[in-house]
Amino acid sequence: MKKEQIEKIVHDDGIGMSLIVKTVARMMIAVILLFGFYIIIYGHLTPGGGFAGGVILAIAYTLMMLALSRKIALEKFSDFWASFWDNIGMLSFIVIGFIGLSVGYFLYNFLWHGEPFHLISAGIIPLANISIGIKVGACLYAIFIGLSIYGRVIVKEEEE
Amino acid sequence: MIVYILNVIIMALGLYCLIAKRHIIKKIIGMVLIEYSMNLFLILIGYRINGLAPILLPEMNRVQFSQYGVDPLPQALVLTSIVIGLGTLALMAAYAMKLYEKYRTFDMSEIRRLRG
Amino acid sequence: MALFIVILILMIAGSVVAVEIKNMLSAVIAAGIVGFGVSVMFLFLKAPDIAITQVIVEVLSLIILIRITTNADNEAIEKKIDNFANIVGLIFVGLFVAFCFWAFVDMTAFGTPIMRVSQHYLSAGLEETGAANMVAAVILDYRAYDTLGEAVVIFTSILGAFVILRSRGKKKLTEKDMEKVGIPE
Incomplete structure (x- = not known):
């Protein structure tokens, strides 16, 4: 879908919620995504981590799906890519574990620990946080896609 | 002690809702109540009066932190348990939607009677 | 308190x-x-x-x-009150609360945890893992197997939800099958 078509859908009254909600949602989605990535990346220094940040990422796309429309959300991030990133997060966490196995034991913290209270420190913990965050975010967004698409398709077929 | 008892009351309400109600969404709400009170109970066990959050800051005294910090182990386990709860809630919601599409009702006894 | x-x-x-x-x-x-x-x-x-x-x-x-x-339909089904389910539910809840009281007698008072294992995490966690957030240190370094298990559980749950919800790949049911399953129409 081209950008003009998306603009046209956003300013159309028939799709999604009202114009005020759509405008505010378009501004807020980028901020929510940025906050989610901040929570994930600084997970080993401040409260947060992969689980909380992943759910924030999922809720940004859920807001897009609810406020704008299902069509725009699926254009931006379809169910194929959701399952793809889900598998990538899972696989990268296991790969980190197996690299540790080649050095010591499974999920061994093999990287240099670095100075405490710096962003690049704590060995594999930031990498594992990123993979867990991607995994949880894509997984919960995929659950919401499943609940919203597949149920509604069945109802429509029965009515017709 | 009284905090534990009040927490157990929520869990008992969830158990009653799970057993006695016939509506499927009420049963899901009962599961959710049990899950919340279980998570809260684990955190209550690890709490220390006038404790510090288990996050170290650069200007903090290490010895004082290790003496007064609250227990980080139940917090780590509950953190995973909360996200698992969301996954199982989505699975239960999927089952409920499928049952409603098939039988057009949420009543458990009605569904049982239709199966024969 | x-x-x-x-x-x-x-x-x-x-x-x-x-x-x-x-x-x-x-x-x-x-x-x-x-x-x-x-x-x-x-x-x-x-x-x-x-x-x-x-x-x-x-x-x-x-x-x-x-x-x-x-x-x-978001109304409750209240045709007749199910006495049997209510009585069984109340008996179970009563037993549960009684066992909880019995267990609380042996527990330590609120605010004084027993920290035999996690005292080590608090005192040596920064040196051993390098992370300032002790919860992150526990879930991703000391007990990373638990996190791996959690990832597998949530992966399985979404797999189950997709299998239950999707009906694209399924064959269309014929009338004979509908009679066999017993769907009322």
């Missing part, structure tokens, strides 16, 4: 409303009161990690629950 009791009483009121109210949408939102009360409790119990996670998870689970209550 008094603060915890006040929030817990609010949560008990919310759960009573969630269990007993007739309208399903109101019941779901009353269950949301309990969830947000739990997150406020986590914040005052010095667990900011879990408080953040619980707030967001609560929002998402409310969205999912409202999704299944809308476009369905």
